Amino acid sequence: PFDPRAGLRVVLPAGPEPVPDEVRALARRLADDLAALAGLPVAVSTTDSTIGGTGDAGGTGGTVELRLVPPAELGLPAGTPLDAGPGTADPTGVRAAEAHRLDVRAGRATLSATTAAGLRHAATTLRQLVAAGPAVPACTIVDAPRYPWRGLALDVARHFVDVPTVEAVLDVMATLKLRVLHLHLTDDQGWRLDVPSRPQLTARSGHTAVDGDPAGFYTAADWDRLLAAAAARGVELVPEIDVPGHVNAAQHALPELNPTGEAAAVHTGIEVGFSQLHAALPATGGFLRDVLSDVAAMTPGGYVHIGGDEALTMQPGEYGEIVALAAAAVRNAGKTVVGWQEIAKVPLEPGTVVQWWDEREGAEHVAAAARAGALVLLSPATHAYLDLKYHPGFPLGLEWAGHVELRDAHGWEPADAVPGLPAERITGVEACLWTETVRTPDDVFLMLLPRLAAVAEVAWSAPDRRGWDGFTARVATLARGWDAAGLPWYRSPQVSWH
Numbered sequence: 328p329f330d331p332r333a334g335l336r337v338v339l340p341a342g343p344e345p346v347p348d349e350v351r352a353l354a355r356r357l358a359d360d361l362a363a364l365a366g367l368p369v370a371v372s373t374t375d376s377t378i379g380g381t382g383d384a385g386g387t388g389g390t391v392e393l394r395l396v397p398p399a400e401l402g403l404p405a406g407t408p409l410d411a412g413p414g415t416a417d418p419t420g421v422r423a424a425e426a427h428r429l430d431v432r433a434g435r436a437t438l439s440a441t442t443a444a445g446l447r448h449a450a451t452t453l454r455q456l457v458a459a460g461p462a463v464p465a466c467t468i469v470d471a472p473r474y475p476w477r478g479l480a481l482d483v484a485r486h487f488v489d490v491p492t493v494e495a496v497l498d499v500m501a502t503l504k505l506r507v508l509h510l511h512l513t514d515d516q517g518w519r520l521d522v523p524s525r526p527q528l529t530a531r532s533g534h535t536a537v538d539g540d541p542a543g544f545y546t547a548a549d550w551d552r553l554l555a556a557a558a559a560r561g562v563e564l565v566p567e568i569d570v571p572g573h574v575n576a577a578q579h580a581l582p583e584l585n586p587t588g589e590a591a592a593v594h595t596g597i598e599v600g601f602s603q604l605h606a607a608l609p610a611t612g613g614f615l616r617d618v619l620s621d622v623a624a625m626t627p628g629g630y631v632h633i634g635g636d637e638a639l640t641m642q643p644g645e646y647g648e649i650v651a652l653a654a655a656a657v658r659n660a661g662k663t664v665v666g667w668q669e670i671a672k673v674p675l676e677p678g679t680v681v682q683w684w685d686e687r688e689g690a691e692h693v694a695a696a697a698r699a700g701a702l703v704l705l706s707p708a709t710h711a712y713l714d715l716k717y718h719p720g721f722p723l724g725l726e727w728a729g730h731v732e733l734r735d736a737h738g739w740e741p742a743d744a745v746p747g748l749p750a751e752r753i754t755g756v757e758a759c760l761w762t763e764t765v766r767t768p769d770d771v772f773l774m775l776l777p778r779l780a781a782v783a784e785v786a787w788s789a790p791d792r793r794g795w796d797g798f799t800a801r802v803a804t805l806a807r808g809w810d811a812a813g814l815p816w817y818r819s820p821q822v823s824w825h
């Protein structure tokens with residue numbers, strides 16, 4: 328076994344290539360974390376190649392080495408499908424970047440990957456092994472994700488989720504190797520991102536929420552802080568501006584979006600489907616263009632989500648017109664469009680990401696859009712909606728699609744989720760936390776944990792590489808980390824927790 332209590336140092340390769348800053352930063356974090364876990368003093372060496380650890384570990388201590396290597400050196404099993412590139416479900420080659428290897432022997436743990444993203448995952452695994460150990464059995468782990476898009480959608484509109492809480496969510500996401508945080512920033516009840524072209528949106532709708540609860544919004548500075556926190560954890564932020572339905576907060580702030588020209592009343596209820604933009608109003612086009620280009624400009628990632636769900640008062644023609652305007656604004660800003668499954672009813676550019684949620688209807692449209700070039704992101708409500716109650720007596724949560732116990736969140740196969748959908752068009756899996764009943768940071772974690780770990784495993788692991796028994800053993804170990812971090816979680820009776 329590798330025993331970090333014998334002393335350790337973290338080293339970077341002293342090759343001819345300069346070590347990227349990102350790798351340097353994550354090596355430093357790993358050094359601090361391992362030192363804390365092993366109960367050693369943290370010392371950062373001044374030499375170039377030794378960047379953290381006890382410094383004088385010398386011959387007795389262990390070495391943790393981080394290496395950037397060509398893909399062939401990872402030793403991925405032959406036939407591991409990492410097909411990537413334009414037109415595939417992994418357009419930017421995320422999975423190859425995330426592939427990694429961890430070799431643990433007495434005195435040395437070696438982390439190898441082709442990119443910083445892969446090294447970050449290997450470091451996460453090593454941290455978890457030391458936390459469970461602290462002596463880590465000799466082992467070799469070679470791993471790569473099944474899907475590039477492994478996400479969490481967080482509704483910060485029904486109830487606001489402040490920056491420190493989102494940072495804590497990002498910490499949990501990183502431990503689960505999730506890669507995308509999709510923020511549902513706007514809905515009938517509130518508007519949560521200050522955008523330069525329409526400051527009235529947050530001025531008038533930034534402090535409203537379900538039941539008149541306290542709320543807020545992200546300033547440009549808050550947004551930069553979220554982006555930095557996400558980037559440090561290898562997470563991409565995908566902002567959602569939900570149109571053409573779910574727009575009452577915009578219509579409260581901007582009277583010109585209403586046919587009457589009067590501001591809409593604040594909405595503090597949780598009914599859906601009553602509000603809509605109007606294609607015939609002169610203000611609508613400018614609103615979509617300005618707001619979506621602002622949001623695209625504020626987003627370093629490749630995607631902007633335009634919503635598109637539950638526009639229940641609209642005729643297909645007007646719905647299609649507005650979705651087309653929103654999609655064009657996003658594309659003109661150089662981003663890829665994401666939308667809820669309803670957008671599959673209108674013509675889409677190849678590569679558009681369609682997010683499946685409502686298993687009651689629409690599979691044929693989603694499958695047809697995928698055959699025409701769209702990619703599909705899977706959030707089937709009966710498995711991935713972490714806002715649903717665990718069981719009928721659970722105090723938080725909705726029940727419209729039933730209950731989601733831990734086993735429901737884990738026991739499903741993405742390739743079978745949408746009837747008629749070609750499996751190679753699936754780009755990933757995303758859990759969703761809607762916040763109609765979720766008011767506090769504790770509520771957020773009680774709904775996410777442990778179910779987010781289950782959905783993360785569905786998104787990462789091939790079906791022959793995951794099973795319920797293995798999952799329950801591992802999730803019980805993860806729960807110790809949640810306790811250590813002071814995060815509340817639901818003690819599902821389906822697991823023997825330690």
Ligand code: TNX
Pocket residue numbers: 599636637667684712714725761762763
């Ligand atoms: C459906 S999912 C909605 C949301 C609700 C959620 C509650 C989707 C695209 N729309 O507006 O918050 O159900 O579970």
